[in-house]
Amino acid sequence: MTQTILLAAGGTGGHLFPATALAQELTRRGFAVELATDERAEQYGTDFPARAIYRVPSATFTSRAPLAVAKTLGRLGKGFLRARRLLEMVQPHVVVGFGGYPTVPPIMAARSLAIPTVIHEQNAVMGRANRMLSRFADAIALSFPSTKYLRRSAQKRSIVSGNPVRDEVISYRDVPYAPPEPAGRLLVLVFGGSQGARFFSEVLPPAMEMMPSAARWRLTVVQQARPEDLNELRAAYKEANIAAHVAPFFRDLPERIANAHLVISRAGASTVAELMAIGRPALLVPLPHALDNDQLENATRLEESGGGWCMPQSGITPENLSEELARLLGAPDMLAKTAARSKAMANVDAVKKLANLVEELAGPEE
CATH class of the missing domain: 3.40.50.2000 (Glycogen Phosphorylase B;)
Incomplete structure (x- = not known):
């Protein structure tokens, strides 16, 4: 039986x-x-x-x-x-x-x-x-x-x-990380769950608009957002002349993670585990009101091992986020090393x- x-x-x-x-x-x-x-x-x-x-x-x-x-x-x-x-x-x-x-x-x-x-x-x-x-x-x-x-x-x-x-995540583990090429596009994936997407919708368009024009015109943003934020977010990216694909949920998220040059996300345990399994560099913004600060613990451990970066939401402004994005996306070798360290951490x-x-x-x- x-x-x-x-x-x-x-x-x-x-x-x-x-x-x-x-x-x-x-x-x-x-x-x-x-x-x-x-x-x-x-x-x-x-x-x-x-x-x-x-x-x-x-x-x-x-x-x-x-x-x-x-x-x-x-x-x-x-x-x-x-x-x-x-x-x-x-x-x-x-x-x-x-x-x-x-x-x-x-x-x-x-x-x-x-x-x-x-x-x-x-x-x-x-x-x-x-x-x-x-x-x-x-x-x-x-x-x-x-x-x-x-x-x-x-x-x-x-x-x-x-x-x-999940199996669909492991299936992308053997896809090598391809760092940004000079003058090539910069693919940024943004997701954060239903609780976390609002902050990203508010802060990312102005932050990216402040980036140097040489980097800004290369950007392609794929971003998860709450349904009630979709129209406003699309309009903000259009006004900033930034190519963006915005949706409330991505069923093919593992594939999108594998294709990204940089991931910006919350730091839930499954998110961190999947980033490590595929091996992609990530800028993590822990949910500030998560019970017991579990997301901060997850993000800190990844950062301490060299597999990503942690930015507490309370300290983020469009100005300093713009500077950080320009720094990260302008250093393809650093992105590649971080991706490798993240991948090595996966269980x-x-x-x-x-x-x-x-x-x-x-x-x-x-």
């Missing part, structure tokens, strides 16, 4: 992308994979490699006000009951959580039914949901050897697997290590 693995992931790229990578690997190993997530996953399409996808009610603690806390607990309780019924129906051999509060109901329901559980932490800082779940999970997979806020009681159940990346075996852990917990086929 085919063994079933249920993956639980919040509906953001940071959670769904490593879950996708694990689903691809487990499928190759003969497991049946199913997914429990929330309604946000719909923005990433319906092509998740799972036999079935389920929506489980969940909520995030956004306020300490008693009424708000009670409302959140009530929705999580509803999610727990829904998840328990789901697990009784699916009967998975292992439940794997990828963080975020949508992971809480399935993992807790699995514990109540004595189903083995794994949680995976993508960031250098353990997320709040994972901190809570680490008390109960049978195993914890980490992306970094030193992970902040990992409970001492959970350390003995932890392994360092790395952060899995391309992460998905195999995580799949090995899941397979061990699943036990032999019945």
